[in-house]
Amino acid sequence: MISDPYSILGVSPNASDDEIKKAYRALSRKYHPDSYADNPLADLAEEKFKEVQDAYKQIMDERERGQSSSAGGRGGFGGFGGSGFGGNGGYQSQSSGTDSVELSAAANFINSGRYRDAINVLNGIGSRDARWFYYSAVANAGIGNNVQAMNDINRAVSMDPQNPEFRNFQNQLQFRTSRYQGNGQGYGRPPMSTGNCCCDLWIADTCCECMGGDLCACM
DSSP states (O other), X not given: OOSOHHHHHTOOTTOOHHHHHHHHHHXXXXXXXXXXXXXXXXXXXXXXXXXXXXXXXXXXXXXXXXXXXXXTOOOSTTTTOGGGSSTTTSOOOOXXXXXXXXXXXXXXXXXXXXXXXXXXXXXXXXXXXXXXXXXXXXXXHXXXXXXXXXXXXXXXXXXXXXXXHHHHHHHHHHHHHHHHHHHHHTTTSOSOOOSOHHHHHHHHHHHHHHTTOOSOTTO
């Protein structure tokens, strides 16, 4: 039995039957032995073809028995809430060719909560469009790398500013970051006090200089 048949087909566990069939047919055509006649990759293609067949059969059998509902039960995406990200069948790739299969695999890992696996897949993709940066943002947020997540989602939005999915995630990530900062330092007050006003002033000046300002020119 295949441990994760959805990743073989490059689809989300939340994908519909039609989406799974579409992915299965596309991969079957891609790896069909007839397409690799007299090709040195024929054996590898045949092995991949059989793997695709087995994965599809396993998914369909599980769904018929009603056992697939738990496969996509991991929501939240690192605390952001599943309803805002992939509510319509999970993350779906919109690229083409090999990159599409790899992006779908990354999306499947994200939907399964396997964020580091998703990052590993994404790092192997050469063509990085707006959706690549979106997936990278979600995966990095899932492992708590919020700085990289913010950089990636900002890049995704700049590349595709009209995409509501990207902007929605950007807004929620910004809200999460601002809430974290607000809890850490209150309403404009320094995050800590040493009990010595001179030391506190020195700390505040150092922070300002790090941000490009200068609270006290003499320091």
